[in-house]
Amino acid sequence: MLFQPVNKNYHEFCIIRDKDLCINCKVCVRQCSYEAHYWDESRQKVMHDNTKCIGCHRCEALCPTAALNIVNKPSDFRTNSLWRPVFLQNIYKQADTGGVLLAGMGSPVDIPVYWDSMLLDASQVTNPSIDPLREPMELKTFLGAKPKRVKIVTGKDGKPELKTKLSPQIELDVPIMFAAMSFGAINFNLHRAMARAATETGTVYNTGEGGLHKSLYKYGKNTIVQVASGRFGVHLDYLKAGVGIEIKVGQGAKPGIGGHLPGEKINDQVSETRMIPIGSDAISPAPHHDIYSIEDLLQLIFALKEASEYKAPISVKIAAVHNVAAIASGIARAGADIVTIDGMRGGTGAAPAMIRDNVGIPIELALAQVDQRLRDEGIRNKVSIVAAGGIRCSADVVKAIALGADAVYIGTATLIAVGCTLCGRCYTGKCPWGIATNDPKLSKRQNPDIAAKKLANLIRAWGHEIEEMLGGMGLNSIESLRGNRDKLRGVGISDIELDILGIKHAGR
Amino acid sequence: MKAPDRYYDFQKDISGCGIFGVIHKGRGMISGEIPIQGMTCMHDRGNGLGGGFAAYGIYPEHADQYAFHMMCDDDNAIEGSEKMLRTYFDMHHFEPIPTRKILAIPKPPKFNRYFVTVPEKPVNEFAELPEEDYIVAVVMKINATIPGAFVVSSGKNMGAFKGVGFPEEIADLFCLDEYEAYIWTGHNRFPTNTPGWWGGAHPFTLLNWSIVHNGEISSYGINRRYLCEHDYLCTMMTDTEVVAYELDMLIRKHGLSWEMAAKCFAPPFWDEIEKMDEKDKELYTTLRATYGPGMLNGPFAILVADNNRLMGLNDRIKLRPLIVAEKDEMVFMSSEESAIRDVCPELDRVWMPKAGEPVIVDLED
Numbered sequence: 025m026l027f028q029p030v031n032k033n034y035h036e037f038c039i040i041r042d043k044d045l046c047i048n049c050k051v052c053v054r055q056c057s058y059e060a061h062y063w064d065e066s067r068q069k070v071m072h073d074n075t076k077c078i079g080c081h082r083c084e085a086l087c088p089t090a091a092l093n094i095v096n097k098p099s100d101f102r103t104n105s106l107w108r109p110v111f112l113q114n115i116y117k118q119a120d121t122g123g124v125l126l127a128g129m130g131s132p133v134d135i136p137v138y139w140d141s142m143l144l145d146a147s148q149v150t151n152p153s154i155d156p157l158r159e160p161m162e163l164k165t166f167l168g169a170k171p172k173r174v175k176i177v178t179g180k181d182g183k184p185e186l187k188t189k190l191s192p193q194i195e196l197d198v199p200i201m202f203a204a205m206s207f208g209a210i211n212f213n214l215h216r217a218m219a220r221a222a223t224e225t226g227t228v229y230n231t232g233e234g235g236l237h238k239s240l241y242k243y244g245k246n247t248i249v250q251v252a253s254g255r256f257g258v259h260l261d262y263l264k265a266g267v268g269i270e271i272k273v274g275q276g277a278k279p280g281i282g283g284h285l286p287g288e289k290i291n292d293q294v295s296e297t298r299m300i301p302i303g304s305d306a307i308s309p310a311p312h313h314d315i316y317s318i319e320d321l322l323q324l325i326f327a328l329k330e331a332s333e334y335k336a337p338i339s340v341k342i343a344a345v346h347n348v349a350a351i352a353s354g355i356a357r358a359g360a361d362i363v364t365i366d367g368m369r370g371g372t373g374a375a376p377a378m379i380r381d382n383v384g385i386p387i388e389l390a391l392a393q394v395d396q397r398l399r400d401e402g403i404r405n406k407v408s409i410v411a412a413g414g415i416r417c418s419a420d421v422v423k424a425i426a427l428g429a430d431a432v433y434i435g436t437a438t439l440i441a442v443g444c445t446l447c448g449r450c451y452t453g454k455c456p457w458g459i460a461t462n463d464p465k466l467s468k469r470q471n472p473d474i475a476a477k478k479l480a481n482l483i484r485a486w487g488h489e490i491e492e493m494l495g496g497m498g499l500n501s502i503e504s505l506r507g508n509r510d511k512l513r514g515v516g517i518s519d520i521e522l523d524i525l526g527i528k529h530a531g532r
Numbered sequence: 533m534k535a536p537d538r539y540y541d542f543q544k545d546i547s548g549c550g551i552f553g554v555i556h557k558g559r560g561m562i563s564g565e566i567p568i569q570g571m572t573c574m575h576d577r578g579n580g581l582g583g584g585f586a587a588y589g590i591y592p593e594h595a596d597q598y599a600f601h602m603m604c605d606d607d608n609a610i611e612g613s614e615k616m617l618r619t620y621f622d623m624h625h626f627e628p629i630p631t632r633k634i635l636a637i638p639k640p641p642k643f644n645r646y647f648v649t650v651p652e653k654p655v656n657e658f659a660e661l662p663e664e665d666y667i668v669a670v671v672m673k674i675n676a677t678i679p680g681a682f683v684v685s686s687g688k689n690m691g692a693f694k695g696v697g698f699p700e701e702i703a704d705l706f707c708l709d710e711y712e713a714y715i716w717t718g719h720n721r722f723p724t725n726t727p728g729w730w731g732g733a734h735p736f737t738l739l740n741w742s743i744v745h746n747g748e749i750s751s752y753g754i755n756r757r758y759l760c761e762h763d764y765l766c767t768m769m770t771d772t773e774v775v776a777y778e779l780d781m782l783i784r785k786h787g788l789s790w791e792m793a794a795k796c797f798a799p800p801f802w803d804e805i806e807k808m809d810e811k812d813k814e815l816y817t818t819l820r821a822t823y824g825p826g827m828l829n830g831p832f833a834i835l836v837a838d839n840n841r842l843m844g845l846n847d848r849i850k851l852r853p854l855i856v857a858e859k860d861e862m863v864f865m866s867s868e869e870s871a872i873r874d875v876c877p878e879l880d881r882v883w884m885p886k887a888g889e890p891v892i893v894d895l896e897d
Contacts, residue, residue: 147750150547150548150748151747151748151750151830151831151851152831152851154849159849160801160803160849162801162802164802166817166821170821170822171818171822172822173785173786173822174786174788174818174819174822174823175786175787176787176788176789176792176815176819178789184789184791184792184815186811186814186815186818188818188822190814190817190818190821190822193821396535399535399757399760399761400533400534400535401534402533402761404761405761405822497750498748498750498829498830498831499750499751499829499830500829500848500849501824501827501829503754503820503824503825503827504750504751504754504824504827504829504830505754506754506824506825507753507754507757507758507825508751508752508753508754509540509753509757510540510544510752510753510754511753523538526539526540527540528540528541532541
């Protein structure tokens with residue numbers, strides 16, 4: 025044990041075990057799916073190997089005597105602002121394996137978080153703030169294309185008669201949806217929990233690209249089914265199962281590349297739902313091989329509309345990249361009803377670290393530009409905008425809507441609600457919290473009843489907070505906040521950033 | 533249209549106010565003394581930084597011509613606006629708007645009125661536009677391109693008179709006691725954040741529309757962006773402007789009735805829509821889903837008039853006062869009952885309109 029290779033020495037975490045408190049009960053041994061804790065037969069006590077710890081805090085949470093603490097390893101590399109520790113660790117790893125660096129969850133890199141640079145307004149004196157406990161406060165949102173104008177004639181009975189037919193819409197009681205996380209990437213317990221929580225709170229969840237388990241079809245009114253480049257689990261009944269269909273072109277965490285669900289995660293249920301053999305890798309290609317340009321996207325949009333008999337709005341999800349505004353405009357013109365933009369901080373089960381941390385742009389800038397571009401071109405009514413990627417709290421939701429989003433997706437926040445600690449090892453299939461794993465022993469750590477309750481609680485809590493903020497601004501309906509950038513002010517950001525966000529600086 | 537650069541960087545007037553309106557359903561002429569007295573009664577609802585009136589039926593001899601009330605800061609503005617009016621219109625008559633010299637307003641801008649029609653075959657960039665769009669385009673062009681010139685009103689057989697001062701001072705300045713009209717609206721302004729600007733006073737007008745407004749439109753930020761998508765540029769620094777443009781869009785361009793336009797401004801709540809029959813449910817769902825960005829959110833009481841009617845409307849939870857009263861063929865709408873009682877002590881009927889329910893009074897023909 026005296027000599028260890030350099031990559032063994034520079035692990036990230038240390039397990040601190042209080043020997044006085046530890047009763048050698050082996051809970052930690054059983055809980056740690058990475059085998060950082062073990063029973064030492066010769067010493068007759070629980071020991072641990074720091075190099076295996078991934079910092080998930082599962083052992084710490086379940087230790088009955090609170091004997092455990094997980095801390096960052098105090099020893100550090102020599103300070104160097106160019107060669108920060110992460111680069112050294114990565115190089116050691118790659119020199120050993122020759123492989124692509126994998127990462128899970130959203131990018132942790134230090135790029136500006138514009139949510140934190142925007143502040144909200146509130147009413148004082150000249151207009152009254154509205155108390156949501158005493159007055160109606162409306163968060164109802166419709167996703168889908170809207171007509172430019174409504175034609176109403178006066179009927180024979182003198183009453184107004186509607187001549188404009190509204191195209192299909194997704195009706196949301198709260199403008200927050202559970203983001204696309206496939207069955208397979210996360211397990212069935214959580215899919216069931218999302219479906220139930222969405223039904224309970226009047227919102228929707230997105231199946232992700234892994235198909236829809238046959239027992240979840242009954243939650244169709246609260247489901248958006250996704251069609252991604254691998255076409256896993258896509259068939260006619262599936263397309264007709266939900267209230268919306270989403271074509272996934274890109275994902276904020278890994279723009280420009282496809283997906284990879286390792287064969288270890290493909291059990292019988294996943295296999296049946298995805299329509300692929302048990303144990304085979306599920307690899308989604310980088311592009312859709314029937315979409316090599318915008319005119320192809322148009323064809324797929326209408327193929328899906330035909331298949332679903334024009335009963336469901338079609339969303340197209342793209343990653344926020346440099347020309348996102350022009351791309352979104354093209355998507356709107358290609359006949360999509362919803363454009364979903366996923367910012368570079370969006371989560372993932374597995375992405376090459378280089379891509380996750382270096383490709384794409386923050387959602388705030390992308391959203392602001394897309395909304396403005398669609399308005400400038402007079403086609404904002406043709407599509408709803410859904411923003412995703414790094415929305416952490418209800419204030420982020422309010423800011424996103426004020427920038428121009430119709431609704432938001434929450435993915436990472438959804439998982440945190442059921443216990444995720446962002447350890448970022450989703451791709452290993454060993455998730456100690458029972459989330460990103462299909463191992464029956466681990467996945468039963470998620471009780472679908474409790475998880476559904478927690479998710480519904482989160483939506484309700486954020487809904488209440490949005491109502492409070494809305495009322496404070498003197499508004500009683502979410503549509504008066506949507507795109508209302510006068511309710512936002514920037515702090516500590518440059519003129520060019522303010523201009524891109526389309527907001528004034530605080531104090532103005 | 534594409535939003536101009538830095539369109540988000542605007543200043544907005546915030547104000548509380550008093551409003552008063554009266555209509556004679558039989559087109560009987562009402563002396564200017566009535567609205568002046570009503571507004572004077574509500575003196576305390578303003579702070580001397582804005583007052584104004586709109587009057588319908590005041591130019592019967594030019595009833596088929598557009599009456600442009602021009603406000604100009606200096607001779608260059610007069611020259612420029614006059615030149616532009618002559619370029620785009622046939623001019624039939626013009627004159628200074630009569631004013632008195634009054635102590636309260638020592639240096640008012642210069643006011644002229646021009647009675648014009650659209651040439652049969654105009655040769656200019658707006659030639660293809662329908663007549664009313666043509667008028668709007670010229671109004672916007674004058675306001676945007678001629679420094680110091682401002683179109684106060686541009687409708688037929690109507691005019692607006694407004695400025696920085698208490699309404700009774702503005703009335704005195706413009707000799708409004710000498711006018712008679714079958715619809716009057718009046719406004720008293722209490723801005724809190726902007727120095728008075730003559731153009732920013734109410735009524736706000738476009739074509740035959742005139743609007744007086746008490747309130748703050750908290751949805752202004754999205755309303756102005758929405759209007760920009762529909763080719764209306766908000767330049768007046770007042771949220772009342774959006775009411776005028778939205779009326780023009782909803783009623784004139786999209787062909788909605790006044791009632792339906794009012795339902796876009798102050799739509800029924802979703803739980804009310806939920807209880808409606810299928811037909812109305814679909815109607816109001818479509819209306820809200822489509823015109824949501826145009827909804828006026830925040831406290832307001834507005835009076836809207838054109839040549840044929842007067843409408844009073846409150847926001848959805850009635851955060852500003854509005855009272856309506858009838859006496860014979862006259863209908864009054866006011867922020868305070870005292871103002872109505874002051875000009876007409878005996879009334880047939882007095883009521884508080886419900887939140888979001890428009891009161892529309894049509895002329896009898």
